[in-house]
Amino acid sequence: MIGIPWSSTGPALLTHRSLWLQQALGEESAPTAEPLQGDVRTDVCILGGGYTGLWTAIELKRREPGLDVVVLEADICGGGASGRNGGFLLSWWAKLGSLVKICGEGDALWIAREAEDAVGFIGDFCREHAIDVEYRRGGWLWTATSRAQMGSWEGTVAVTERLGVNAFERLSPDEVGRRGGSASYLGGVFEPSAATVQPARLARGLARVAGELGVRIFEGTPARDVSGAKPLVVTTPGGRVTADVVVSALNAWTAGLRPLRKLSRSFVPITSDMVASGAAPDELAATGWTGDECITDSRLLVHYHRTTADGRIAIGRGGGAIGPAGRFGTTFHYDRRRCDGVAASLHGLYPSFRTVPITHGWSGPIDRSETGIPFFGRAEGTPNLVYGLGFSGNGVGPCVLGGRILASLALRADDRWTQSALVRGAYSRFPPEPVRFLGGSLVREAVKRKESLEDEGRTAGLAVARLAALAPAGLFKVESARHSEEGNHHTTTRG
Numbered sequence: 001m002i003g004i005p006w007s008s009t010g011p012a013l014l015t016h017r018s019l020w021l022q023q024a025l026g027e028e029s030a031p032t033a034e035p036l037q038g039d040v041r042t043d044v045c046i047l048g049g050g051y052t053g054l055w056t057a058i059e060l061k062r063r064e065p066g067l068d069v070v071v072l073e074a075d076i077c078g079g080g081a082s083g084r085n086g087g088f089l090l091s092w093w094a095k096l097g098s099l100v101k102i103c104g105e106g107d108a109l110w111i112a113r114e115a116e117d118a119v120g121f122i123g124d125f126c127r128e129h130a131i132d133v134e135y136r137r138g139g140w141l142w143t144a145t146s147r148a149q150m151g152s153w154e155g156t157v158a159v160t161e162r163l164g165v166n167a168f169e170r171l172s173p174d175e176v177g178r179r180g181g182s183a184s185y186l187g188g189v190f191e192p193s194a195a196t197v198q199p200a201r202l203a204r205g206l207a208r209v210a211g212e213l214g215v216r217i218f219e220g221t222p223a224r225d226v227s228g229a230k231p232l233v234v235t236t237p238g239g240r241v242t243a244d245v246v247v248s249a250l251n252a253w254t255a256g257l258r259p260l261r262k263l264s265r266s267f268v269p270i271t272s273d274m275v276a277s278g279a280a281p282d283e284l285a286a287t288g289w290t291g292d293e294c295i296t297d298s299r300l301l302v303h304y305h306r307t308t309a310d311g312r313i314a315i316g317r318g319g320g321a322i323g324p325a326g327r328f329g330t331t332f333h334y335d336r337r338r339c340d341g342v343a344a345s346l347h348g349l350y351p352s353f354r355t356v357p358i359t360h361g362w363s364g365p366i367d368r369s370e371t372g373i374p375f376f377g378r379a380e381g382t383p384n385l386v387y388g389l390g391f392s393g394n395g396v397g398p399c400v401l402g403g404r405i406l407a408s409l410a411l412r413a414d415d416r417w418t419q420s421a422l423v424r425g426a427y428s429r430f431p432p433e434p435v436r437f438l439g440g441s442l443v444r445e446a447v448k449r450k451e452s453l454e455d456e457g458r459t460a461g462l463a464v465a466r467l468a469a470l471a472p473a474g475l476f477k478v479e480s481a482r483h484s485e486e487g488n489h490h491t492t493t494r495g
Contacts, residue, residue, distance in 0.1 A: 016334035018084035019276045019314065019360035020200035025076075028204065032076050033211075035220040038239045042070040042216070044410050045234050045243035047223045047257070049073030050082035051395060052388060053249035054206035055403025056410070061213040063407060069215045070241055072234065074222035074253075078203030081251060081395070084364045086274065086304050086316050087202075088294045089195040089397045090140060091116035093167035097159045098371050103421040109163060111401070111420065116193050118400040122202070123195065131205030134309045137195040138292025141180055142168075143188035145297045145349075148454035152298035153189050167191055181289025182349045196294050196306045199396060223250075226259050232384060245410045248379075248387040249402075251395075252328070252365040259379045260387060266375070266426030267390050268440060269323040269365040271331075273338040274316035275346065276360040281311030283352050300447045300471050303345055313353060315346045318393055319444060319471075323365065324437040332365045339363065368392045370430060376405050377425035386410055390426075443470045 017025075044060060046053045049071050057069050073079070092099060092115035099108035123135045144150045153168065160167045168189040171179070176188040211217055218236075225235045226246055234241040248260060255264035284290075284307060294306040305315035320338045321331065339361035347354045369375060369390030379385040386409040388402045395402070401417075408417040417423070430436045446467035450460040460468070 016362050018200065018274065018362040019312075020087065020198055021078060021083040022360070023198065024078065024083070024200035024204045027201075033073075033207075033217045033219040036072065036218040036236050036239045036241070039242070040070060040216070040239070041242045043068045043243065044070070044245045044247060045232075045241045046071045046247045046249055047234070048080075048249035048251065048253075049075075049077035049207060049217060049219065050080050050203060050249065050251065051206065051399035052251065052391075052402045052406070053247070054203065054210050055400055056247055056249060056406040057210045057215045057403075058206065058213060059403045059407035060410060061210070061215060063411065065213075069210075070243070071210065071215055071217045072221045072223055072236060072241065073217065073219045076219045077207035077217065078200045080253075081364055081366055082203040082399075083200035084274065084362050085199050085272075085393075085396060086294070086306060086314065087197045087199040087396065088140070088304060088306065088394070089119045089122060089197055090294075090394055091119060091167070091191065091193050092394075092398060093160055093165065093191060093193075094142070094156055095372060095394075096163065096165070096167075097156060098373050100159070100163075102371065102373060105163060107420060109165070110416070111422070112165075114401055115398050118397040119193055119195050121400060122197070122397065126197075126202070126205065129205065129209050131201060131209075133197040133199075133202045133205065135195060135197055136292040136309070137193075138294065139190055139192040140194035141171075141176060141185075141188055141190055141293045141295045143176055143180060143185045143295060143297050145184045145186065145299075145303075146451075146454045147186065147457065148451075148459075149298035150187050157189060167193075178288055179291055179293060180295055181284075181287030184349050185295075190293075194294055196292065197396065198308075202396070223257065226257060226382075226385060229382070230384060232382070244384065246385045247406050247410055248385065248389075249406065250387075251389050251391065252367040254367065254387060254389050259382050259385055262380060263387070263389070263426060265429040265432060265436070267367045267369050268430060268436065269328050269332070270318065270368050271320040271328075271335070271338070271363050272316055272318045272366055272393060273320050273335065273342050273363040274314060274361070275339050275343045275358050276308070276314040277312050277346065277353055277356045278359045279308075279310040279312050280353065280356045283356060284311045284313065286352060287350055299451050300468060301444070301451065303342075303349075305346070305349070313346060313350060315342055315349075317342045317345065318366070319447070320363070322437060322440045322444060324433070328365050332363060334361070334363050336361070366391070366393050369426070374398065374402060374422065375426050376402070376409065376423045378409065439470075443467055447471055
């Protein structure tokens with residue numbers, strides 16, 4: 001095991017804060033919001049103070065400034081995936097094939113363009129509202145780090161080109177290695193619209209803007225139950241919220257809400273683990289990785305990494321653990337062994353950083369749908385309870401779209417957002433428990449075995465390869481040129 005001087009110890013293991021959140025909280029002069037005490041009445045109650053919930057609140061106030069909106073957050077705004085992700089602002093061009101299957105070509109192209117526009121929208125929004133998120137639009141390198149990964153992007157590039165979209169630039173292997181600063185990169189393509197942000201500053205900034213618009217935010221206030229009909233009543237430890245409409249923006253925690261338990265088979269909570277090095281701008285410059293690109297490889301259990309403004313490398317890996325029956329314990333929020341493994345990957349990609357200490361490590365659950373695309377709808381039997389989830393590790397930018405969809409659902413608008421095929425509820429269902437957990441665990445181990453062999457230039461046996469191929473969709477489709485978008489289901493995930 002690698003000796004790693006983590007920055008958080010003791011009680012923090014239960015709420016192990018990311019580098020991003022530690023930075024953001026240390027910069028705030030105002031205290032976090034107080035928990036709910038007593039009973040309140042509101043027009044719309046939003047459950048979840050992450051990107052999805054906060055963008056929904058802001059969009060509702062933009063459309064109807066007089067609307068009363070309450071946000072309930074169990075931890076602090078940004079305490080979940082919104083404050084601990086990799087900070088990749090990605091479009092959905094890599095998911096265009098999946099969008100076409102779900103929505104048809106015309107709607108898929110519109111949604112993908114909206115997702116690309118969201119990357120720039122977030123930068124403009126943050127500048128307008130003085131949110132310093134270290135916004136850097138350096139694009140995304142989709143790479144291969146083993147011979148088996150070469151050409152994984154070809155099926156996706158072919159779909160975009162067939163539909164008249166020039167989303168990806170082909171690079172020579174030398175150019176990929178030069179721009180990525182590592183000899184481990186054997187090939188890849190470049191998607192120029194992507195950006196990176198400091199994700200927790202974004203979440204905390206959205207909470208501030210929402211508050212300035214009149215949204216009432218209660219932190220430390222978990223929703224224990226939603227009952228009633230018209231209106232709905234949200235029960236919390238310190239009081240109740242009576243609302244005409246309730247919006248669930250709980251993501252990986254959705255199945256814990258009684259009226260939404262039927263959605264538990266529509267997604268799988270999985271972990272994503274990250275570490276960050278200390279600031280080492282000179283060592284980083286020496287690698288040649290100076291263009292602010294965010295980078296992924298083409299693994300099923302994807303590695304994703306980016307630089308920071310102060311010269312760190314932050315790297316993560318998706319799919320480290322699966323929650324039985326949709327539940328997850330403290331190891332989902334921090335696991336030293338998994339983080340050690342991610343640190344080893346950083347050092348393998350960038351050997352010069354072996355002398356730079358790893359200062360932060362953290363983990364957390366994400367909500368992975370089978371398609372890798374989020375889904376939205378109304379709770380069965382409770383039409384004034386609306387939900388959205390399944391961002392599958394790519395939500396920093398698309399949550400803007402999620403907020404627009406949920407705002408339209410909450411306001412019962414008849415617009416292109418509510419007419420989209422994304423608002424048909426869950427597209428597919430995982431097997432029931434215990435098959436889902438046991439089968440998912442077998443598939444994950446097969447993927448780990450297969451990719452370990454491929455790193456050594458070896459090929460997995462037929463049984464392992466077939467098990468690994470059952471992994472559901474995540475960050476983007478992985479297909480070689482010899483496979484069609486319709487026929488191959490090899491996928492990746494990141495948190």
